[in-house]
Amino acid sequence: MDIQHTESRDNRPNRRGFLALAAAAGVGTALGGLPAFTASAAPLRPTDSPLLSAADAAKNQLWWQAPGSSNSMIEQGLPVGNGRLGALASNDPSSELLMITDATLWTGGLNDTLQSDGQFPYGRSDFGSLTLLAKLTVDIPDHDLSSVSNYRRSLDLAQGLVSASYVISGVTYRRQVFASLPDDAIVLYFDQQGSGTYTGTVSLAGTHGESTTASSAGRYASFGASFANGLKYGAAVTAYSSSGKVAVSGTSISFSGCKDLTVVVSGGTNYAPDAAAKFRDPSVDPERLARTKVLNAAGHSASTLLHTHVADFRPVFEQLDIDLGTSSATQRELDTWERVQARYRDNVPDPELEAAYLQFGRYLMISGSRGSLPMGLQGPWLDGNDPDWMGDYHTDINIQMNYWMADRAGLSDCFDAFTDYCLAQLPAWTDVTQRLFNDSTNRYRNSSGKIAGWTVAISTNPYGGGGWWWHPAGNAWLCQSLFEHYEYTQDRAYLNKVYPLLKGAVEFWEARLITTTVTDASGASREVLIADSDWSPEQGPLDAKGITYAQELVWNLFGNYRTATEVLGKDAGYTKTIDGLRERLYLPVVSPTTGWLEEWMSPDNLGETTHRHLSPLIGLFPGDRIRPDDSTPKDILDGATALLTARGMNSYGWANAWRSLCWARLKNAEKAYQLVVNNLKPSVGGSNGSAANLFDIMDMGQGRGIFQIEANFGTPAAIIEMLVYSRPGHVELLPALPAAWAASGSVSGVGVRGGFVADISWKNGKVTSAKLTSVGGRSTTVLAGSASAKVSLQPGQSVTLRNLG
Amino acid sequence: MRSPSYPALPGAPAGSVRRTIRALLVLAVTAGLAAVVPAAGAAAPAKASTTTTTAADATSGIAATPYMGWSSWSMQSSSYPGLNPNGNYSYLTEANVLKQTDALASKLKQYGYDYVNIDAGWWMDNNWKPGYDQYGRQTPDPVRFPNGMKSVADHIHSKGLKAGIYLPVGLEKGAYGDGKVPIWNAPGCTTADIVYSDLRTTNGWDSSYKLDFSNPCAQKYIDSQAQMFADWGYDFLKLDGVGPGSFKSGDNYNNVADVAAWHTAIAATGRPIHLELSWSLDINHAADWKQYSNGWRIETDVECYCNTLVTWENSVNDRWNDAPAWSNKAGPGGWNDLDAIDVGNGAMDGLTKAERQSYMTLWAINKSPLFTGDDLTQLDSYGVSLLTNKEVIAVDQNTSPVARPVTPVGDQQVWGTKNSDGSYTVALFNLGDSPASVTANWAAFGFTGNASVRDLWNKANLGTYKNKITEVLPAHGSRLFTINPGGKTLATTSYEAEAAGNTLTGNASVAGCDACSGGKKVGNLYSGSTLRFNDVTVKKDGIYTVKVAYVSGDPRSVTVYSNSGNGTSLKFPSTGDWSTAETVSVQLALKAGSNTITFDSGSNGYAPDIDKIDVPQSV
CATH class of the missing domain: 3.20.20.70 (Aldolase class I)
Known part of the structure; x- marks a missing residue:
């Protein structure tokens, strides 16, 4: 293995390269994000076009040959988003429809009156629900779908741009839809080549019975209202053209004879991520602010707005590039939906499609997780006001899976929404836990009678509220994700920021652990610490002590806490106490009955063999206590493998993604790959798989499929995990490269735990070149095949390794 | 008219009458199914008459068209x-x-x-x-x-x-x-x-x-x-x-x-x-x-x-x-x-x-x-x-001639017929509830290369399309084209279902068939039976339009797949009786060299009888 050090400071990691590019483009707010919906400084506008050439853009474009149906927007609408506002676009020539969601438009509240069973109410008025903000339609009656030819619709992942084009009577009409973070608005731009014009109506409607009003003087339409929980919200739209007539007509905006048309829509709420302020910013008037935003944006041409948006979006996207191999000419001829169908029909690998699936996940994260609330079950993409499970944050797998991808896939900054959420909720979580967790009706209360720190319910909302049942180990899992972000970034300031979350969770478990005596296989008995009564998500006995899920998470939490105190130089005495507890923690054994790693402290299988959750394997992934190397006893590794095998290969999308990640950790490339492929199965009639727009669909039975976003993030995380495995001090390249991608490929911008970014290339299954760049890491060991190398770098330095293995 | 023409019936809600009729139909269909003799050699065809009395009408002007x-x-x-x-x-x-x-x-x-x-x-x-x-x-x-x-x-x-x-x-x-x-x-x-x-x-x-x-x-x-x-x-x-x-x-x-x-x-x-x-x-x-x-x-x-x-x-x-x-x-x-x-x-x-x-x-x-x-x-x-x-x-x-579906019939369908001037009338349908694109592959009509397309409903010449045309159709929508081939006839290789090298499983068996090429077909494809063509060879990897000749007295589904694929499972339209062969085309990926193509009835299904497949010699 050759090692070539690069000292140049120009060779900084992609993330920082992005910062430089964004700064050059003059977008000062790119990473700082918008704290909720608030007035923002006028964006600085790029002077040069940041647009990719058509050829360069083609690499990261999905495309279709049919618009979405207004009845099937979740499967067929194309998503755009600026990190807070999300929208699904139908791209129907005669009736463009945008279903717009604001990530903060939640009903419900703190929800701190427990039910008689000591658990949380879980309804749309008490716990609350994410809901739609508005529907925007642009009707162009003459452009009936039956009369168009050459219809094409694309999603440009690199530039954050939805486009549609079609021909009527020799005129090519084209529209673009994008959600701009700098302008905090969604823009629709219609133009044409030839002598065509647009005539029709722009309508903005709320989805909760609001009345839209329009101002002919102001050339806008808007609405505003508030929920029973006091949350105020509003939205506004304006339209303009270089020709023809645009005028307010009733409550709509009509246009006629326009060679081009620009429509700008924005909206938001007065939500504030501040428990002390009861999560409201009373100074915000959302309707007025929305009007201001759209009118400010309307002072610029559509081209300027697009350039401003792309200058912001593209550098974020370009932090990771991936090539899994070349697809065939006949595969390339197919549109995205045909390709998904052909992939399943023929069972022939389509490496470009598989890479595009990863990039689509990254696109969703950039669009859905910047500067506002994090993404829950659907991110900011709804098609109604009754999303399943409220579109909430599930803390027993959902929000964690959503963010597994962020650091791995070059989107570290998108993780901030998750961090900011936890920090903002912490005061309320702490208050509710300390007041209510030990309520005598709560079957999960601490039998010790002690209470400290914080935990959460299975579902959480943005108002500090929990829903459904208490979830004692949820705090530890959230902390696992939070700490892992530190491992990727080595950002000490960040660690200091989240330290109260870690410490509060540790304190909770210090108060909760109970003592019991177990007999080892050798017959020796010993006293151990176990978790009090709990439910292994979401199956088996409701009151089981020492469930593997909790034991593993607490073991992980206590270990991370020690590292945090060392890094930050804090609480040295307390961490010794916690270390002592960690040494006494019970860790799961293999059942002599089933041969599986036990999920409960029982040799019996007390649940469903193929259950969707992999809770007892949390030490395999996302944890890495269980590893396919000498550090893990063989029986534990075998037991974990047997349990994973028993869980099967066909589940819901998110459950397949988790399985794939586990198989990648076990270096079983083909199983990991097959699970990725299973998630690419076309969803038909609500079946599990990918919808036409690549949203992951979960089969609810009776032909009803619903969108659950985690698989769109968890599957890309698995693809990365197949290419790079890392933990602090240890990086393995191509640990689980499947045959389908082995011929040749490359990936750049992959996050590495320990504070690095990796760029690797391979041929015939072997790494040909690997570059490691420190974003804060100092040393690690790189393994590729049978080769290994110790690498020491200063932050900002790179090293390139060749002739590996 | 089907409904209530007589005093006892008017006054009864039309809906209830329709339901009654539907219920009868269901019973009839069920009874019919029970009596079905699957596939090969089944059901004698209605005997074609040699009398052409009404055709004589046509010459006198009645129903000439x-x-x-x-x-x-x-x-x-x-x-x-x-x-x-x-x-x-x-x-x-x-x-x-x-x-x-x-x-x-x-x-x-x-x-x-x-x-x-x-x-x-x-x-x-x-x-x-x-x-x-x-x-x-x-x-x-x-x-x-x-x-x-x-x-x-x-x-x-x-x-x-x-x-x-x-x-x-x-x-x-x-x-x-x-x-x-x-x-x-x-x-x-x-x-x-x-x-x-x-x-x-x-x-x-x-x-x-x-x-x-x-x-x-x-x-x-x-x-x-x-x-x-x-x-x-x-x-x-x-x-x-x-x-x-x-x-x-x-x-x-x-x-x-x-x-x-x-x-x-x-x-x-x-x-x-x-x-x-x-x-x-x-x-x-x-x-x-x-x-x-x-x-x-x-x-x-x-x-x-x-x-x-x-x-x-x-x-x-x-x-x-x-x-x-x-x-x-x-x-x-x-x-x-x-x-x-x-x-x-x-x-x-x-x-x-x-x-x-x-x-x-x-x-x-x-x-x-x-x-x-x-x-x-x-x-x-x-x-x-x-x-x-x-x-x-x-x-x-x-x-x-009357047009037929040239693809198995799902929500998206392509129908066509050859006109006397050598052009083709081609209709695209989307019977689904959402807009969808539908593709007509020229190979399904037996030609390849460029063809000019006339859009009959929009009264427009759409220009030249190579190998296929894809258009978007609204929910329940359609397009109607006249296609004028400018390219070549598609060269194909035929593989007979009855060929000795094929693998038949379950009930599948070879049967005589006057309308079939080689005088034989493979039938009895039901209850988990399969017919596998074992050595379909092509020179290049790609997705091929494979034409399937089949016989099916009623619309029947079959899963068709190549190699280890999952295939597609769609209905083949009825050929009208068990002694008439028709064709539909399916898209399948084939790799350079030898491939298998399998027809699988599914464990509870009844599949059409298969006569042969025609595989294009180039992608």
Whole structure:
């Protein structure tokens, strides 16, 4: 293995390269994000076009040959988003429809009156629900779908741009839809080549019975209202053209004879991520602010707005590039939906499609997780006001899976929404836990009678509220994700920021652990610490002590806490106490009955063999206590493998993604790959798989499929995990490269735990070149095949390794 | 007409009647399935007749091409506000017929629409009580037709149009008159002589006594009715409730003799009268219908018996499934009748624009008669554009064979036929509830390379397309093209299903098949049986359009896959019987070198019999 050090400071990691590019483009707010919906400084506008050439853009474009149906927007609408506002676009020539969601438009509240069973109410008025903000339609009656030819619709992942084009009577009409973070608005731009014009109506409607009003003087339409929980919200739209007539007509905006048309829509709420302020910013008037935003944006041409948006979006996207191999000419001829169908029909690998699936996940994260609330079950993409499970944050797998991808896939900054959420909720979580967790009706209360720190319910909302049942180990899992972000970034300031979350969770478990005596296989008995009564998500006995899920998470939490105190130089005495507890923690054994790693402290299988959750394997992934190397006893590794095998290969999308990640950790490339492929199965009639727009669909039975976003993030995380495995001090390249991608490929911008970014290339299954760049890491060991190398770098330095293995 | 023509029935909600009929259908289908002998060598085909009587009609002008015009039934059957103010079916009056005649003459006649057809009820009062003359023949209701039927026909003729009238098959019970009613121009014959002594009933509603043609008096009765219509000047007769068909089977409902008698009687009048049969005629008697009539309704009514004329789900969209079985049965002199084409007024029709266009497209490519049941005085401009598109009408009227699906039939379908000038008529359909793109691969039609495309509905030349055309279709939408190949014939390699190197599993077996290449096919593909072609070789990796020749007397699904693929599982349209081979094309990935292609019935399925596959020699 050759090692070539690069000292140049120009060779900084992609993330920082992005910062430089964004700064050059003059977008000062790119990473700082918008704290909720608030007035923002006028964006600085790029002077040069940041647009990719058509050829360069083609690499990261999905495309279709049919618009979405207004009845099937979740499967067929194309998503755009600026990190807070999300929208699904139908791209129907005669009736463009945008279903717009604001990530903060939640009903419900703190929800701190427990039910008689000591658990949380879980309804749309008490716990609350994410809901739609508005529907925007642009009707162009003459452009009936039956009369168009050459219809094409694309999603440009690199530039954050939805486009549609079609021909009527020799005129090519084209529209673009994008959600701009700098302008905090969604823009629709219609133009044409030839002598065509647009005539029709722009309508903005709320989805909760609001009345839209329009101002002919102001050339806008808007609405505003508030929920029973006091949350105020509003939205506004304006339209303009270089020709023809645009005028307010009733409550709509009509246009006629326009060679081009620009429509700008924005909206938001007065939500504030501040428990002390009861999560409201009373100074915000959302309707007025929305009007201001759209009118400010309307002072610029559509081209300027697009350039401003792309200058912001593209550098974020370009932090990771991936090539899994070349697809065939006949595969390339197919549109995205045909390709998904052909992939399943023929069972022939389509490496470009598989890479595009990863990039689509990254696109969703950039669009859905910047500067506002994090993404829950659907991110900011709804098609109604009754999303399943409220579109909430599930803390027993959902929000964690959503963010597994962020650091791995070059989107570290998108993780901030998750961090900011936890920090903002912490005061309320702490208050509710300390007041209510030990309520005598709560079957999960601490039998010790002690209470400290914080935990959460299975579902959480943005108002500090929990829903459904208490979830004692949820705090530890959230902390696992939070700490892992530190491992990727080595950002000490960040660690200091989240330290109260870690410490509060540790304190909770210090108060909760109970003592019991177990007999080892050798017959020796010993006293151990176990978790009090709990439910292994979401199956088996409701009151089981020492469930593997909790034991593993607490073991992980206590270990991370020690590292945090060392890094930050804090609480040295307390961490010794916690270390002592960690040494006494019970860790799961293999059942002599089933041969599986036990999920409960029982040799019996007390649940469903193929259950969707992999809770007892949390030490395999996302944890890495269980590893396919000498550090893990063989029986534990075998037991974990047997349990994973028993869980099967066909589940819901998110459950397949988790399985794939586990198989990648076990270096079983083909199983990991097959699970990725299973998630690419076309969803038909609500079946599990990918919808036409690549949203992951979960089969609810009776032909009803619903969108659950985690698989769109968890599957890309698995693809990365197949290419790079890392933990602090240890990086393995191509640990689980499947045959389908082995011929040749490359990936750049992959996050590495320990504070690095990796760029690797391979041929015939072997790494040909690997570059490691420190974003804060100092040393690690790189393994590729049978080769290994110790690498020491200063932050900002790179090293390139060749002739590996 | 399928519904309640008789006093016991009007008043019953139309919906409940439809449900009853549906329930009967389900029972019939279930019973039929139980009796199905799967596949190979099964079910003898209906014997093709050598008689070409109605083809001779065609040379004399009757049904040389599918007839076009207007019919009263759609509006009679609807509860659309204002259509039937004096009770069910009361739309049918002289005033309304003359009004529609005038509208037809002024708006549609120039496009070929020339029949004005009076449907059921012309001899019924508004309580649906029939009237008969002294010879047991239907006589016009004086309220509906105060000037009698001849005066109506005269008016129709005065506009240069043709007049049509209607009868149910058999001797209507009300005409029996205790068996004592004399038959016109048949001394010694009374109604007792023309039916069976046990008064067995017949037709789709059991509303008539079955005629006994072993007694010559029965023919005389038909002669008397035919002569009456000839005397009145009618040019068209719809004979309704005919079996086997009309949801009936068994000897009592076999009306082949009735139809033959009508054919004879019409000839004897010396007046050319088009004879159209209704409804859901039994395809196993297609040769009989072809011998004695000029058209046959292949399925149930298109009308919904609701507050519009039709709806998409009931039963317009069923026709995509119904029609393929009949594709080989139609020709000059006798046509497959898909029922009324109610596309003229969106609000009254109860259809979206896209549905109306698809409706007209399917009827045209099937060469169905084109008779609208719309209110011609209230056509909307879109309806006029559909009914008067000359290029689309030409598809219906030209000499090309009836189109068939060229792909297995899911929500997205491609149909086509080859025209006499070497071009192809190609229709794309999206029967799904969302917009979808549909692709026609030239390879499915046997050619490759560039072809020019004419869009018939949009009246536009779309230019040149290489190897395929993909267009977006709205929900329930369609496109209709004329494709002119400019490239080459596609070179393919054939692989016979019966070849020794193939692997057959389960019940699959080789059987003789006169219509198949090599005289053999593989059948009995049911209950988990498979046919695998083992050595399909191509030179390059790619996705190929593989043409499958098959035999299937009913629409059947089969999963087709290459190598380790999951394949697609879609219905192959009926070939009409178990001795006719047709083709559909499927897309499959093949790799350079040797491949397998497998047909799998699925564990509970019944698959078509497979004759052979044709694999293109290049991608």
